[in-house]
Amino acid sequence: MTSELKTEHITINMGPQHPSTHGVIRFVIKTDGEIIHECDPDVGYLHRGIEKIAESVTWQGFVPFTDRVDYVASMNANWAYCLAVEKMLGTEVPERAEYIRVIAGELNRISSHLVAIGAADMDMGAITPFVQFLREREYINDLLEMICGARLTYNYYSIGGVNYDIPEGYSKKVTGFLDHFEVAVEQMHRLVTYNQIFINRFANVGAVSPEMAMDYNFVGPNLRGSGVKYDVRRNKPYSIYDKLDFEIPIGTASVGTLGDCYDRYFVRVEEIRESVKILRQCLQQIPAGEIQGKVKNAIKPPVGHKYVRTETPRGDTGYFIYSDGKTSPSRLKIRTGSFTGMSIIPELARNIFIADLVAIIGSLDIVAPELDR
């Protein structure tokens, strides 16, 4: 007599407390043990109502809250908000302030990408590279501490400029750091990025075609990893990016298919190199002058709305602001890269290994607070 062995898939919670979900994100996975058949991301565990808070604080008072939208790259988050309000007010930002903004923003972009690729390495089981990337980030934290006194949530940009001027001898210190950094980071790439085990884990996993990337509204390094050459800094230049010379790295399918995890990862690696180039140019060209444009104490932008896009480390961050002419926004909406990155996971996580899901989350560089706001 033969009897059929009854089998069924198990439903399992990955998160909200799980080492590889980069914060509190929950995935409900249907799996047979190794292969994932269905994956349902559940977001919202870190929702703090930042958009609603904006309606009850003054225009300047909201800047510190933008730090908390994306604490891995809060300089860039500050910048995105300040730029949006400046566009509404029509404020001119002094040139020196623009240069300082680019320096701080690009330093922060490097540190954010270091966290992203380091965390991806750690998800692959390589712990040492993560610690060493964070060691380099520590120097950037020191550099940013010199200009604003904070190490994580900077609150450095103000509407119309920046809060403090850079200290004396700062460009020498940044140059010294960059000289060290370029060599040190290459070394870590030899340790992990060109490691065959690592390439095997990332190549051909979670491939997103250019069409699919655009359909799912990918932004930033994730979009460029799929081979679409779009960068807000180039395509819709703001600040002084049109004066600066830098390349836009895109995914080239160097080891696998176009748009796989390795391409997304490697775009970030290349972007770090480009940011170093930008920083060197800015440090050479920075002019003397004012750091704060003319802004009234009680800001009351004219009635109307504005949507302003900036390129943050996690992609095209947009601030939609609706003003009814009062001292605080009437409605503020933040659009972030992590959220669009997250939406593709149910599509990608079909018939893949659990370990691949970890690789996909790692390579999409999802930061939970930015996701939920």
Place this chain on the structure above:
Amino acid sequence: MNLLTDTLGMTELWANVVIMLIVCTIVFAVFALMSGITSWAERRIAGRMQSRYGCNRVGPFGILQFVADAVKLILKEDLIPDGADRFLYKITPYLCLMGVLATLVVLPLGSRAMIVADLNVGVLYFISITSIVVIGILMAGWSSNNKWSLLGGMRSAAQIVSYEIPVAMALLTPILIAGSLSMGDLLDSQGWLPWEWAAFQTPFSALAFFVFFIGSLAEGNRTPFDLPEAESELVSGFNTEYSGFRFAVFFMAEYGNVFLIGLSTTALFLGGPNLPGFLQGNPFLSVAVMMLKTFFVMFVVIWLRWTLPRFRIDQLMDLSWKYLLPCALIAFFGQSVFMLVAHEIPAITPITAIVVFIVFLLTMVKFFGRIRTNYKEQSIPVGLN
């Protein structure tokens, strides 16, 4: 023995039991100490690799940290999750520990005289007794009533069972060289010079050494094969739910396993405790030589863990079945043919051994050259302060 029977008037049976208990206590003490020191060494080495200190609070260089950890774990609550299979859950850690500990019966801590029981099927016993660990891990995964633990247990079972085959196959090569399954004979078949070691005798035994080392990494759940406890995927694998003393036992088994990898690799492939002729048999020196080689292998194991990323389950299986197993078979077959040839032309044996060793040395020189290049590059100071 005589002391016990004559002076204390014990019967022979009781005398045997007493002696056995004493030997067991010594072996267990050595094992516990070694696994503690391994965990300390791992943390110190990891610290050095990651630009931090590692443990340095308890005792000189933090060497007593493992004692402090053990005390802490023993004082903790022994938690059994709701819905767990209580009996299995309780006995599992000891099963794991036993599988690891029992191998020490046949492995030498020093010269041939220091093997607890030089069984005539020593290698076979070594291979088979390590399999008990699989049952332990599988039971831990199942009885915890935790899905992540279960996945970890299943993974581990699949992994260890598949890697046992190439490991056992690779062991055939030194067995061929020695012509015996007894651990003592395997030690005696190797000399003290590096090219007299089983690892460098022929290209085939070098291949077998390679397969054996990789396979034992996988059997010991060490990175790059640490899938059963892959932190970023399975939280902590099969031992997620364990706490207190039971976790300490798992921990001890795990680090004891690293010690065993070192010990077995040294004994089977790296010449064991062999010394130059006039020093041969000196108990202290042979223990020292054995331990030095063991610690070196353990260092390599730890070094790999803190350097490499981890494989995926299918890549892991591919490596075992598609590459390591054929390699082990080639090594076995090649070694057999080589020994037939060497029987006709005896001069070929030392020449091959020296050539293999020189090739190995050149590889090492190239490798350390690369390390030197990296080391030189890194010395650009930041100069922030």
